[in-house]
Amino acid sequence: MRWARRAxxxxxLCYDEIVxxxxxxxxxxxxxxxxxxxxxxxxxxxRNARAQFFGLGAGHGMxxxxxxxxxxxxxxxxxxxxxxxxxxxxxxxxxxxxxGGARTELWLKIKASAFNxxxxxxxxxxxxxxxxxxxxxxxxxxxxRVEQAAESFVSYGAEILPDPRWAETYRRTQPVFDKLYxxxxxxxxxxxxxxxxxxxxxx
Numbered sequence: 001m002r003w004a005r006r007a008x009x010x011x012x013l014c015y016d017e018i019v020x021x022x023x024x025x026x027x028x029x030x031x032x033x034x035x036x037x038x039x040x041x042x043x044x045x046x047r048n049a050r051a052q053f054f055g056l057g058a059g060h061g062m063x064x065x066x067x068x069x070x071x072x073x074x075x076x077x078x079x080x081x082x083x084x085x086x087x088x089x090x091x092x093x094x095x096x097x098x099x100g101g102a103r104t105e106l107w108l109k110i111k112a113s114a115f116n117x118x119x120x121x122x123x124x125x126x127x128x129x130x131x132x133x134x135x136x137x138x139x140x141x142x143x144x145r146v147e148q149a150a151e152s153f154v155s156y157g158a159e160i161l162p163d164p165r166w167a168e169t170y171r172r173t174q175p176v177f178d179k180l181y182x183x184x185x186x187x188x189x190x191x192x193x194x195x196x197x198x199x200x201x202x203x
Contacts, residue, residue: 003038004069008062019106022066027113027166028173029064031055033180034072043080048188054180070107074114075170075177081115095119097160098127105160113166114174121158130154 005011005018013021037049053068085091094117097108102125112119124130134149143149 001069004066008065015104018066019104021063022070023106024063025061025067027071027110027163028169029068029071030057030060032057032060032064032068033075033173033177034065034068035177035181035184036069036072036076041076043083046185046188048192049181049185050188050191052184067110070110071114071170071173072177074107074111075174076181077111078114078170078174079178079181092117096127096156097121098125100125108160109163110166112160113162114170116162116167116171118162119160120156121160123155123157127154 001015001018005013005015009018033054035050035052035054038051040047041049053065081092081095092115095111095115097111097119101107101111102121108119108121122130130153131150134143134146134153137143137149137153138146143152
């Protein structure tokens with residue numbers, strides 16, 4: 001969202017305005033996909049993966065672009081979840097949101113629907129701060145174990161449930177996202193070569 005705010009609006013819109021715009025687009029964004037790898041992919045061998053919009057047509061507007069970014073991140077996270085589930089041979093039953101992504105109701109609903117599992121939202125979304133406090137409380141003797149401190153400090157507010165209609169749309173879209181990701185991998189090295197060839201040389 002930070003990139004979209006800068007690239008599309010020169011930071012003139014606030015995040016709430018961008019989310020409100022995204023909410024105007026339907027789930028699935030009329031078959032517009034966004035590959036969210038603006039800084040590469042952190043899971044897998046293709047760390048030089050690139051971002052892209054795919055399926056863009058004349059009927060798409062800014063609302064589709066913004067929502068497709070939110071959905072694209074959710075699809076990428078779903079891919080990670082499925083990899084972890086296969087590795088552990090155990091389905092994920094819930095997700096705990098944290099940080100900035102825990103503050104946007106639309107994005108939470110998109111992710112819950114893409115994952116098709118509930119998302120719990122801590123009352124304090126900045127979980128890193130809570131973790132530091134729990135470790136400090138343990139180190140100073142208030143608690144004998146970090147787990148006890150965490151149980152005392154962490155509480156949950158909302159539980160975000162999947163929207164059944166969105167979940168069905170995302171279930172159909174996820175294989176297309178995965179296919180686009182894998183088919184694009186052969187081009188990432190080519191893109192790196194092009195970028196290197198056009199990069200100004202140092203005197």
